[in-house]
Amino acid sequence: MGTTLVVNPGSSSKKYALYKDGQPVSSWRYERGIGTQLCVQTGGSAAVCEPLTEAAFATATEDVLAAADEILKNDAVPTKLDTAVIRVVAPGTEFQTHQKITGVFVRLLRAQETVAPLHIPSVTKEIDSLQSIRPELPLFAASDSAFHATMSDHTRLYSIDASIAKEHDIYRFGYHGLSVASIVRRVHSVTGVDPKRMIVAHIGSGCSVTAVKDGQSVDTTMGFAPGSGLLMGSRGGDIDAGALLELMRVLHLTPTEAQMYLQTQTGLLALFGESDLRSLLDGYANDDRNAKAALYRFTLGIQHAIARSVITLGGCEMIVLTATAMERSPTLRELVVSGLSPLGVAINPDRNDALIGKEGVISTRGSECKVVVMRTDEMGEMYHVGQRLRASAG
């Protein structure tokens, strides 16, 4: 048991958390864009947020490391930071294991920047900052795909020539693995069971549905890159190859341009005009026609993916709804679950309405497959990954 800084860098937000002896001590959340702010949470108290300048976003790593030092120094038994873990979202078999970050790792990661332009640059930048500020601090990569390494060839392989796939490392890697792993780790403590066949719907700014059998991933909606599968804020996961190729042909897009277009200009943004699910839910509450249509389609996609998972698993004991949108919005949960009646799933509306920011069951007693709302704990999962790697490196 030691002291770990967990780092979760994104394009529009950066999250940091300090863990000491297995417990989160303090966390920092930098948000950029609409409502640029820094929220700090210490111990069990509520987060304190304040507006942020662009310059403060740039010095986040340095400031957080200094703040962490200060906290650890002032403890009853003063300590120092001994581990850092960073979340890595990147296509590639190389990146599908949790590992120590080395020079080779960083070079390989940088080479993939064009493939996942929304995810990788913020990670390599953060690694650079951490390593230049604290060159002596052991730094580990928590892979967001590692949890899906258990997927069989049926799911992992695209139906393209095997030698091309191998040479160019084109496989379905899957993402949101840290989130799903955190659900698997915590599900027994929340529900009292370890379901044999469980479906995890992670609906946040990224969205995915994963089929979990005996605690292992057997299928997930995201594939090679984190843009595929479900419709998301600015990502149109559901665009098929024929339509994409026609779009590239008529708009004269290169693969890299098309990738950027799909990741930033499609999804809810294209259907509704805004990428934020909260705006969509506000529009729905105000009976806005476009919002209702986009939300219907968004939830239909999630329902389709859950049904797909039920087939893959050969049944279902539990559906876990997690990540921001699912944790906070009873409306979204009701819309999703109400469409699952052909699968023998039924919602208890009172219990659903009562659960906001809390965990628990929202399905009826008679529901064959239980529906549970859980907090995702990616940061906690990364802490555990760091602990395991440090122990095995030690």
Added chain:
Amino acid sequence: MGTTLVVNPGSSSKKYALYKDGQPVSSWRYERGIGTQLCVQTGGSAAVCEPLTEAAFATATEDVLAAADEILKNDAVPTKLDTAVIRVVAPGTEFQTHQKITGVFVRLLRAQETVAPLHIPSVTKEIDSLQSIRPELPLFAASDSAFHATMSDHTRLYSIDASIAKEHDIYRFGYHGLSVASIVRRVHSVTGVDPKRMIVAHIGSGCSVTAVKDGQSVDTTMGFAPGSGLLMGSRGGDIDAGALLELMRVLHLTPTEAQMYLQTQTGLLALFGESDLRSLLDGYANDDRNAKAALYRFTLGIQHAIARSVITLGGCEMIVLTATAMERSPTLRELVVSGLSPLGVAINPDRNDALIGKEGVISTRGSECKVVVMRTDEMGEMYHVGQRLRASAG
């Protein structure tokens, strides 16, 4: 009631049928590739097949027209051919209605050749032949997408910018519409009911699953082009945008080259080494490991699509299995249906084994959703389309 020649041109086969007063009188099937042959069926008798030279494939239109003339001339009351109908498989709102073939239609169709290189060239070539041999014969297009024109915006629209979609006509058109329409037309005569919520799985050399509500298409697996959705012989329907873009980047493929690659080099061909479902089923029967893996994946995709349709429809009264593979292979049917138990569907193995080349129910009495095997009748549907168009053209 008149005399109609129905023409169904493909890249490796061409089918013709002569209808007189609502009944098929004679049919011709030209097959190219392995076992190049011509099969002729007259009246209710069995088809007579003979080997074919490449030259005979080229003069098919002329030969069939001459043979049709001969048949009609020798009738008790001699008649002449008065209508021809050709199947058109092409992306585009323009092509999503059945219509008379005009010069404008042919020009628009030719402009789409690069978008559907496997389907359009054989159609334009056949139209040219028919019009040059019989310029006076009224020629109609039976659209393979028309049946899906009832799909709502939720299904028809990709989540891309609406103005781009409109300007470049990029929508989910769907295909196999003539086949599904023939099922809707005949389902009552086979089963005694018109199911409110029906799912049609068309599994032949092309594969699709369509959700039908009150006789109308509400969703289907194929999208803009006929290559999307399910895994097929040489088409890898399930490849997501991220993987496709990476493939194009590393192989330096243009959109047109990528389209051709996806349509001819992926699917079962890439997974198993052969594109013919019959070879795959033979391999399965011989316990071939690769065949078993590819077949598992092929059937899993069909099951996923059926589950998706059940969600879209909010339930299911009937699943219809149709087209060559489903009509002929009890093994394939059993593999597909056995994975649907989470949807309350169960197969009666004896009835399934007994149904080869025949129509009927193969689900158990207790099955909530009935499973029915039916012959597809695309040719008959095209005949009806021709009749309606000729009547409305006055």
